[in-house]
Amino acid sequence: MDKHLSILIVIQRDIAVRDVTKGTLRYIGYTNINTVNDPKNVVEFLLREKCDLIIIDYDSIENSKTDVLSAVRSNPALTTKRIVLLYKDDLEAGELKQLYNDGVSSILKFPFQMTDVQKSIADATRSESSVVAETYAKIRQLDFFSFMTDEDIVKLLRMSKLRRYKKDEFVFDEGEPGDRFYVIVDGSISIYKELEDGNIERLAQLDRGECFGEMALLEDSTRSARAVANEEIMLFELDKAIMNSYDDIITLKLYKKFAYIFSERLRRADKKIRDLALYSYKSP
Structure with missing residues (x-):
């Protein structure tokens, strides 16, 4: 994992979570870490300073007067920025869909282990645009x-x-x-x-x-x-x-596809078992 990534932490209210997140990143080996307390200043910071990855907590998105995700994704100079969402309470499937649609690259639940942080950062840096x-x-x-x-x-x-x-x-x-x-x-x-x-x-x-x-x-x-x-x-x-979530026709279509795939795999497995049994029967 590239420890030279420049990371911006955006956590407006929970200072303890901000400190734990920053401390964990430093312990893992990241040294280029900045913080912004007010979400409305994020775009200005990103346009002024080098930044590869943004870690922003759910509260800063929900309670900010500025639509941070939209502000970042709508700026042509910032569309490639990777965004990790930090959250405490479980996300509903509908919320997760919307956050992905709004530009979140990966998610990280607090409290976390170091391996969780590493995985979420790796997921974010691997993320590709799906609208190309x-x-x-x-x-x-x-x-x-x-x-x-x-x-x-x-x-x-x-x-x-x-x-x-x-x-x-x-x-x-x-x-x-x-x-x-x-x-x-x-x-x-x-x-x-x-x-x-x-x-x-x-x-x-x-x-x-x-x-x-x-x-x-x-x-x-x-x-x-x-x-x-x-x-x-x-x-x-x-x-x-x-x-x-089972909340849309696309999910049902996917499960129907899986049923077809499993059926095909079972047929192939059955044929292999029959072939092996036949070979065993014919062998001296």
Whole structure:
């Protein structure tokens, strides 16, 4: 992770949370950290000073007289700024969708562990714009989204994230919480499993258009394997909290797609079992 990132903390009221956040960042190794107490001064600061990443708390967004997210995203010079939302109380799926639509790159719940901070920053720096025409065209071409209308895809992109990973980066590791699923937009990934003897076995390679991590949407369990980028990749990512909301037709369409995918996988698994049984029967 790039420790040279310039980070701006925007926390208007809770001084203790601001101090803990700043102290944690310094402990991790970030040295270029600034704070702005009044959200209405954020744009002025960003136009004046170098800044790669903004960490802003939910209260500063909700209680400010200035629409901070809109002010940042509507300024042509600031559209590429990554924004981490810091929050205390659980977010409703509708709120999360709206925040992603408004330009939030990743989320971080307080109180946090250092690993949570590192993950949220990594998510934010990997975040790509979903409104770029070229990106939309790539997604439109994928078979996974063939059942959706153009309008569906636009809505879906507003409540999801696109993230880039470099070669050999972990998308997730075995034992981590399963809180999101992915569709490969560019590149390929490998799935690995640690065996009882400590060796690592490569289970599969997944290529452009294939999905993975979807079991996280169906059960509350940790990841059963690790996913690693074979090259620089772009992934479509959707949060489990949004999928579990069941509040729009797009979510229902996605679950219908998953049902089809699971059915296909079961058929392939059944065929493999039958083939193995037949081979075993014929063997001397």
